[in-house]
Amino acid sequence: MKVSVNVQEDGLLVSQKDNHQMVLHGGQPRLAISPMEAVLGALASCSAIDVVEILHKKRKAFQNLVIDVEAERREQPYPRIFTRIHMHFHLESNQVRLEDLEKAAALSVDKYCSVAGMLKAACPVTWSVQVKDLAVRA
DSSP, rough: OOEEEEEEEEEEEEETTEEEEEOOOOOSSSSSSSSHHHHHHHHHHHHHHHHHHHHHHOOOOOEEEEEEEEEEESSSSSSOOOOEEEEEEEEESSOOOOOHHHHHHIIIIHHHHHHHHHHHTTSSSSEEEEEEESSOOO
């Protein structure tokens, strides 16, 4: 695996692999997400891929999946690594039960997601789930 990063005059960091790009920024004013925020985004994206695949294999349809990730970082000493990460899975479906999402999230975070595996070596990665049942009318 290989990527290149082009540092532009305005401080934008353009990470590139083949014809795909991701723009990052570490300065002020913030022009894009920071590299550490990109790590959290990579964690959520990696886990989302797993959860979607697991639910599709179980033939469980859903309308929307959002994964919110919050993290804490140490202030000193440098580097300011993550000390805690929490993922919250929000899913909307009339087929997926809470237990289905719990099992899929556990499999992803504890077994399949490579990003979670790397981060768990440095700090705790916890998760919680919520399913909004679209079959229930308010």
